[in-house]
Amino acid sequence: xxxxxxxxxxxxxxxxxxxxxxxxxxxxxxxxxxxxxxxxxxxxxxxxxxxxxxxxxxxxxxxxxxxxxxxxxxxxxxxxxxxxxxxxxxxxxxxxxxxxxxxxxxxxxxxxxxxxxxxxxxxxxxxxxxxxxxxxxxxxxxxxxxxxxxxxxxxxxxxxxxxxxxxxxxxxxxxxxxxxxxxxxxxxxxxxxxxxxxxxxxxxxxxxxxxxxxxxxxxxxxxxxxxxxxxxxxx
Amino acid sequence: xxxxxxxxxxxxxxxxxxxxxxxxxxxxxxxxxxxxxxxxxxxxxxxxxxxxxxxxxxxxxxxxxxxxxxxxxxxxxxxxxxxxxxxxxxxxxxxxxxxxxxxxxxxxxxxxxxxxxxxxxxxxxxxxxxxxxxxxxxxxxxxxxxxxxxxxxxxxxxxxxxxxxxxxxxxxxxxxxxxxxxxxxxxxxxxxxxxxxxxxxxxxxxxxxxxxxxxxxxxxxxxxxxxxxxxxxxx
Numbered sequence: 001x002x003x004x005x006x007x008x009x010x011x012x013x014x015x016x017x018x019x020x021x022x023x024x025x026x027x028x029x030x031x032x033x034x035x036x037x038x039x040x041x042x043x044x045x046x047x048x049x050x051x052x053x054x055x056x057x058x059x060x061x062x063x064x065x066x067x068x069x070x071x072x073x074x075x076x077x078x079x080x081x082x083x084x085x086x087x088x089x090x091x092x093x094x095x096x097x098x099x100x101x102x103x104x105x106x107x108x109x110x111x112x113x114x115x116x117x118x119x120x121x122x123x124x125x126x127x128x129x130x131x132x133x134x135x136x137x138x139x140x141x142x143x144x145x146x147x148x149x150x151x152x153x154x155x156x157x158x159x160x161x162x163x164x165x166x167x168x169x170x171x172x173x174x175x176x177x178x179x180x181x182x183x184x185x186x187x188x189x190x191x192x193x194x195x196x197x198x199x200x201x202x203x204x205x206x207x208x209x210x211x212x213x214x215x216x217x218x219x220x221x222x223x224x225x226x227x228x229x230x231x232x233x234x235x
Numbered sequence: 236x237x238x239x240x241x242x243x244x245x246x247x248x249x250x251x252x253x254x255x256x257x258x259x260x261x262x263x264x265x266x267x268x269x270x271x272x273x274x275x276x277x278x279x280x281x282x283x284x285x286x287x288x289x290x291x292x293x294x295x296x297x298x299x300x301x302x303x304x305x306x307x308x309x310x311x312x313x314x315x316x317x318x319x320x321x322x323x324x325x326x327x328x329x330x331x332x333x334x335x336x337x338x339x340x341x342x343x344x345x346x347x348x349x350x351x352x353x354x355x356x357x358x359x360x361x362x363x364x365x366x367x368x369x370x371x372x373x374x375x376x377x378x379x380x381x382x383x384x385x386x387x388x389x390x391x392x393x394x395x396x397x398x399x400x401x402x403x404x405x406x407x408x409x410x411x412x413x414x415x416x417x418x419x420x421x422x423x424x425x426x427x428x429x430x431x432x433x434x435x436x437x438x439x440x441x442x443x444x445x446x447x448x449x450x451x452x453x454x455x456x457x458x459x460x461x462x463x464x465x466x467x468x469x470x
Contacts, residue, residue, distance in 0.1 A: 050387035068333040098303040099289045113348045114364040129349040152285035
């Protein structure tokens with residue numbers, strides 16, 4: 001039976017980290033809000049009553065819903081063998097995924113520093129300050145952390161000798177940062193050869209390659225988490 | 236053998252979510268940076284090379300370090316029976332813990348909206364805007380989510396019929412919000428009777444009661460995550 005993935009239609013957003021793991025592994029799913037609309041998703045959440053997820057994305061199967069990206073990925077990792085089975089490896093992968101999630105939250109904060117409920121246009125000077133610190137301090141700090149994690153491994157992947165959901169997540173992080181900060185990423189990328197090589201390797205996984213060419217892969221846009229506002233970028 | 240917990244000395248911060256689970260369960264640990272200082276922690280992180288945590292807190296034992304609060308708690312839950320053992324319960328608890336972590340990150344963002352690396356004094360007008368939205372929209376949204384999660388259960392606790400790390404985390408969330416937003420919490424608390432009752436129940440767990448009376452429990456202060464700036468509070 002196919003999973004139901006529920007996430008805002010029209011953006012990659014946080015849902016994309018789940019889509020990439022599903023697509024990479026060839027796991028059957030329906031992207032429900034893209035089929036039925038955002039209203040259907042809100043109805044579905046409401047119908048779950050006290051057990052409703054706090055926010056999309058969530059993965060539904062057999063009456064239950066699993067929410068929070070790192071939690072969904074941990075489930076898929078365990079059920080579909082997309083993660084190490086030994087405890088130390090599982091925890092290390094989860095730790096890295098949570099650090100990716102922290103960076104993604106900071107990315108969102110760059111264009112919405114003072115109010116997630118208000119428009120970017122209403123917080124542009126604050127966003128400019130947030131972006132400067134993010135580009136100069138946070139990007140190198142996070143990216144060098146992932147570079148180090150990759151160089152700590154002997155194989156080609158983030159953990160063990162095969163790809164896991166952590167690899168597809170790092171791929172998406174690089175994709176998103178390139179879209180949002182093309183100048184800054186062009187300047188930084190030479191410092192992180194292992195991370196860029198991993199990105200390229202993930203792009204060549206058969207499931208990912210097919211997905212990226214399909215209409216299921218939405219383009220980045222200015223409603224998502226990674227947004228290209230040229231005034232927030234600089235080398 | 237006792238765990239080494241490493242976290243910034245002098246604040247409760249994110250480390251407190253780990254301390255509460257350890258103390259509640261009577262698990263032996265040394266609060267290393269409080270014993271040896273922050274410099275020793277930075278040295279310890281550095282010495283871990285490519286496998287170093289991105290940031291404290293982390294829990295060290297036998298040469299490995301586990302970082303990210305939700306990840307540390309998942310480990311403790313699994314190893315020390317502080318969480319359900321069946322997959323559905325483990326995932327649900329992790330999901331709720333990650334939602335608590337999201338709220339804690341938003342709390343930090345209230346007093347540091349535009350630059351985590353700059354002082355509150357350098358971003359006070361922006362913090363006032365962030366605080367207004369947080370008080371009015373985000374607090375009710377998160378707190379009603381946890382209230383609903385508690386009312387979905389038959390027993391006294393967040394999951395199953397005994398306390399888990401999710402309960403100590405909700406306790407700390409209420410404690411921190413009361414310290415940071417006393418007026419707002421006084422106004423909101425009547426809406427969340429199950430959450431407040433849970434907070435009181437956790438405070439009476441023998442391990443927690445002893446901890447709260449001890450010198451190991453640091454007071455809240457304006458270097459931590461929950462900070463009381465009166466200008467950011469309102470009913």
